[in-house]
Amino acid sequence: MAEAEARPGLEGVIAAAKAAQDAEPKKRGLPPVHLWNPAHSGEIDIVIRRDGAWVHEGAVISREALVRLFSTVLRKDPDGYWLVTPVEKMKIKVEDAPFVAVAVERAGEALRFTTNVGDEVEAGPEHPIRVEVDPESGEPRPYLHVRRGLEALINRPVFYELVEMAEPKPTPDGERYGVTSNGAWFEVGAAQP
Structure with missing residues (x-):
């Protein structure tokens, strides 16, 4: 040292x-x-x-x-x-998040993400997925918690894969779509009218 x-x-x-x-x-x-x-x-x-x-x-x-x-x-x-x-x-x-999630795959009950720096992260209670929505454009900005407060922005193609995997779930605010990984459900969007 x-x-x-x-x-x-x-x-x-x-x-x-x-x-x-x-x-x-x-x-x-x-x-x-x-x-x-x-x-x-x-x-x-x-x-x-x-x-x-x-x-x-x-x-x-x-x-x-x-x-x-x-x-x-x-x-x-x-x-x-x-x-x-x-x-x-x-x-x-x-500028935004320090990492970018560039790939996702289903591995049994888990969604396994790979970041641009080679981290492999399974979404779940300790590694949640969250989606912010721009109030003006309505554009989603999805993130995955990687480690100790560091997140990865989920890039657009990977987010589209998540949307394809999403299933509906009734909520008090109407039907929402989400994905399940390691026993946790993560909302990715609302049902389109």
Whole structure:
């Protein structure tokens, strides 16, 4: 970790994230960013665009492995999104959700989503699906909870797949359509008149 301390900013985040991954090579998990509270903090010019692209100083980060590495040290705090390592945390901007759900499949009783950074998430009580509707356009914006307050915007083709899977359910507000995953029902829309 001393190497990461000597290099602040983007290089330090990369070095510390790699060190955290290398520290437990046999475990295929995520670093415990929720436990890290480094004294040093700042901002870095990284934006996660609405389409899921990660942009550093105006240029898209095209190395998929680097984006995946950064995604493992991403944390959402009450004051925004941070790339967090044991030695520092750097605030970044997120235009909508930090991830995009790019695929869904039915796996038994579960809906399994894959994100643009390779996370696989089964929707259910701990990973709910929610749909916001733009009050002016009526356009749906569906999301899936991925981990610790981080969500994935469900892209349009995947949302259309969910709508195809949806079944009606009577509610006090009329018939609603939704999908079931791991014993939980998630509304995806109202019945069309």
